[in-house]
Amino acid sequence: MKTIDIIVPCYNEGENIDMFFYETQGVISSITGYSFRYIFIDDGSCDDTLEKIKGLDNHVKIKYISFSRNFGKEAAMYAGLRASRGDYAVIIDADLQHPPGLMAEMIETIEETGCDSCAARRVSRKGEPRLRSLFARAFYRIMNRYSDIEILDGAVDFRMMNRKMVRAIVSMPENQRFSKGIFAWVGFDTRWIEFENVKRISGESKWSVWSLTKYAIDGFIDFAASPLKFVGVFGSVTAIGSVLYLVIEILKTLIMGKDIPGYASTICLILFFGGLITTVLSVMGEYIGRMYMETKGRPIYIEKESNIDED
Incomplete structure (x- = not known):
């Protein structure tokens, strides 16, 4: 039986943990032939995120790593991939903006095509602030034109990868990380699944205009001379x-x-x-x-x- 690690970066997601777990369990319970394990990464949350994670149903494999402070989502994703031991690893957000139902399609795509990774891509930005949408589209155009990598417009961190690709990513222990660029840089055969933008189930996005701007600058400098x-x-x-x-x-x-x-x-x-x-x-x-x-x-x-x- 193949194993899949579900890596969930969390920062002040206490309001969403239970709903996320309920929705995800409903999806994976209908998938046969695979054993699932959760790896929650508490990225120095100030709320009850860690307590919520510890209180989840212990009949399934629930693993967690809690940071000493907020190191950022990039560090959380790296920690999850580093702790992963399954045949596949899937990164997914806890706010349900990444539909858990797509995991079944990702598994099917990987098994049928033999690709190394199956990633999700938003085809619309409905419900997102107009300024943020314009900024994001401009970033992708500039990034693809002037850097050595290509990132599809609308690409998100939600993706499933096989063990070879996970090992390649973990082998790059650079401190200032830009995972979208790293996913593209390591190569491997990636297939894309398109989905409509989904609003958060509760709470507000942790990404401010300034943090998004800094993130874009970091990504551009990390992968472009x-x-x-x-x-x-x-x-x-x-x-x-x-x-x-x-x-x-x-x-x-x-x-x-x-x-x-x-x-x-x-x-x-x-x-x-x-x-x-x-x-x-x-x-x-x-x-x-x-x-x-x-x-x-x-x-x-x-x-x-x-x-x-x-x-």
Whole structure:
């Protein structure tokens, strides 16, 4: 009998744990030939998420890892994959925005096609704030154009993977993670299942505009060297333009005589080049800062409590 680990990252999801478990149990109880195990990751929740997890039906395999603080969903997903031992691992959110019913279709797709992964993709953003939708679409367009990987618009973290792909992902212990990019970078044959956007059953999204912006920047920098290339090209073009401007001014002086110095043009040039230098240093500093954080060798997460090693 094949085994499947259901990895559930949780951050302040106490209101949703029971409903999620009820819905998911209804799905997996109708799937025969597979043994399921839950791995809940409590990402430093401030509510009763951990207590809710401990109180779930003990007739099924319920495992959990509780972090010492909030390390983020990326760390939670990595912890779950690292603790996984099943033939397959599926990552799913606890707020039911990832329909548990799709797991049956994922299993069927993997078994019929022999693919390594089956992932979910939203085909609509109905119910999502308009600004967030525009931001997300712009991110995918920029990411796919300027990075070395391709991420489908609407791709979510909800996916089922075989053991080979899980091992490949866990073998990348980088501290600043962007899982959507990592899933694409490791390769493997992935099939997609489309679904309509689903609202949270309760509570509010933990993703603010600022956190989404930071997440997008992290993903772009982690998988693209384009900003550095752009800065280099822009700097070269600016330098060439400055030389041409100097030649023109020399010729102009030789032909027409000395011109009256311009205060406004001088200030504009100073501000322009000052801003350019600051931008270049900022972009380079961002990459150097990430290198510095990675060289520290800090753990991706710290466990406070877990029952993974218990029989």
